[in-house]
Amino acid sequence: MTEKPAHLALYRRWRPQRFSEVVGQEEIVQTLRNAVASDEAAHAYLFAGERGIGKTSVARILARAVNCPNRVEGEPCNECPTCKAILANRSLDIIEIDGASNRGIDHIRRLREEVNFAPTDLRRKVYIIDEVHMLTNEAFNALLKTLEEPPSHAIFIFATTEPHKVPRTIVSRCQAFEFRRIPAGRIAGHLRRVAEAEGMELTAGALETIARRANGGMRDALVMLEQAISHGGRPITADAVLDMLGLVDRETHAAFIEAIERNDQRRVIETIDSLVERGKDLEIFLADVIEAIRDRLLNGEGPAEREIAIARGLLDVKADLFRALDRRIRLEIGVLDLMARLNPDRTSSGNTGAEEPVAAERTVEDTPPSGPPIPEGIAPIWNGMLAEIEKERIAIAAFLLEGRPNLEDGRLIIRFPRRCSFHKESLEKTSNLQYLAGSVRRHFGDDVRVEVGYEGEKGGGSGGDSLFEAAQLVCRMFDGEIIKEEK
Numbered sequence: 001m002t003e004k005p006a007h008l009a010l011y012r013r014w015r016p017q018r019f020s021e022v023v024g025q026e027e028i029v030q031t032l033r034n035a036v037a038s039d040e041a042a043h044a045y046l047f048a049g050e051r052g053i054g055k056t057s058v059a060r061i062l063a064r065a066v067n068c069p070n071r072v073e074g075e076p077c078n079e080c081p082t083c084k085a086i087l088a089n090r091s092l093d094i095i096e097i098d099g100a101s102n103r104g105i106d107h108i109r110r111l112r113e114e115v116n117f118a119p120t121d122l123r124r125k126v127y128i129i130d131e132v133h134m135l136t137n138e139a140f141n142a143l144l145k146t147l148e149e150p151p152s153h154a155i156f157i158f159a160t161t162e163p164h165k166v167p168r169t170i171v172s173r174c175q176a177f178e179f180r181r182i183p184a185g186r187i188a189g190h191l192r193r194v195a196e197a198e199g200m201e202l203t204a205g206a207l208e209t210i211a212r213r214a215n216g217g218m219r220d221a222l223v224m225l226e227q228a229i230s231h232g233g234r235p236i237t238a239d240a241v242l243d244m245l246g247l248v249d250r251e252t253h254a255a256f257i258e259a260i261e262r263n264d265q266r267r268v269i270e271t272i273d274s275l276v277e278r279g280k281d282l283e284i285f286l287a288d289v290i291e292a293i294r295d296r297l298l299n300g301e302g303p304a305e306r307e308i309a310i311a312r313g314l315l316d317v318k319a320d321l322f323r324a325l326d327r328r329i330r331l332e333i334g335v336l337d338l339m340a341r342l343n344p345d346r347t348s349s350g351n352t353g354a355e356e357p358v359a360a361e362r363t364v365e366d367t368p369p370s371g372p373p374i375p376e377g378i379a380p381i382w383n384g385m386l387a388e389i390e391k392e393r394i395a396i397a398a399f400l401l402e403g404r405p406n407l408e409d410g411r412l413i414i415r416f417p418r419r420c421s422f423h424k425e426s427l428e429k430t431s432n433l434q435y436l437a438g439s440v441r442r443h444f445g446d447d448v449r450v451e452v453g454y455e456g457e458k459g460g461g462s463g464g465d466s467l468f469e470a471a472q473l474v475c476r477m478f479d480g481e482i483i484k485e486e487k
């Protein structure tokens with residue numbers, strides 16, 4: 001860090017200023033450093049990934065690195081007049097554009113005119129376009145023309161949280177990097193260094209809680225750290241952090257799920273009572289419980305069918321909770337009602353939780369088909385694929401059971417009834433869709449694309465095409481590998 005004026009927010013003060021300071025994106029920054037060091041920076045980069053994980057920071061470091069006359073091994077010196085001018089936002093040759101608020105053709109037209117002028121005071125003009133997927137199609141087309149023949153002094157860096165919305169014609173002209181969510185352990189380690197340097201006192205548990213809660217984003221983690229400190233108390237403990245965020249610990253989520261599974265009504269009511277007493281946000285609690293079930297499903301823990309039924313029921317309760325005047329009662333009734341539906345042959349309540357889970361585990365094969373039949377032509381292939389998926393990824397097989405496949409124009413469209421939004425959305429998670437796309441190609445043929453949608457929709461739903469492209473893109477970027485498609 002070069003300067004740390006105290007009035008700046010913590011995450012700004014600790015924004016990485018060199019490639020080596022970027023946490024959790026090592027392969028990407030190493031590749032960029034090498035390119036800068038050998039004077040082989042590309043003309044266009046696409047930085048894809050969640051918000052708050054370092055895309056813009058790396059873009060700014062790159063902008064200095066390609067311009068710094070004193071760079072060492074691809075790193076900017078951050079001391080020379082050039083670096084200082086860029087750090088202070090004083091250079092006219094570093095142009096940052098927010099794609100969300102400048103999405104129209106006019107902005108890109110202006111950019112196209114200006115880009116051809118030589119830089120004013122630097123070696124390279126660097127255009128950083130954030131949230132580039134927000135550009136209109138017209139604007140993308142104009143941008144494409146520039147990318148087809150970029151002036152040698154210009155570098156474009158596009159950042160996006162939704163790479164599947166960026167046209168492939170643009171993507172193919174960029175060197176693309178997928179920024180990863182930063183592992184919680186790495187975030188905790190960085191928070192520890194920041195806390196030490198800033199003289200903050202937090203327990204290891206508090207740091208871990210923040211790191212986990214940040215969901216892979218360093219910016220969110222630093223914002224939470226700053227909140228925790230201003231919240232007071234020394235040292236700050238994990239409980240204090242959870243309190244501050246209105247959250248409960250993971251053990252409570254797990255115990256709540258277990259109580260539902262065991263039909264332990266007393267335990268469910270007691271848990272809700274205690275949440276209300278401690279002033280916890282019931283909606284966030286429910287969302288976290290659903291998230292915990294989703295994690296279990298994706299990790300292949302527990303019988304998938306039953307967990308899906310619980311998650312679906314809780315999602316319904318959550319939707320109602322939003323409207324309810326008395327959230328506590330709505331939550332209690334909603335969960336008890338769900339438990340009654342899960343255990344139709346049981347009326348008892350308040351068991352101690354020592355018994356076996358009430359309903360027998362249903363395997364995937366037991367589930368009766370509920371929708372229209374699978375078209376005869378593809379039924380054998382579909383069932384063969386399901387049988388294979390069942391062995392590898394039971395949760396995905398369980399999601400698929402509620403869907404009706406159909407082969408249309410080289411696309412395998414899997415449609416779900418509206419009530420199965422949880423199934424559909426779970427399949428749409430990138431890693432699942434990626435897995436599914438691979439299975440479909442193996443079983444239905446290399447050219448067959450998969451789409452997921454709702455019943456009654458013509459194609460695979462609005463997101464079908466772009467989702468497929470997202471999966472493809474992620475596939476190609478897998479393991480942080482760089483895509484470089486030569487023109």
Ligand SMILES: [Zn+2]
Binds near residue numbers: 069077078080081
């Ligand atoms: Zn410099």
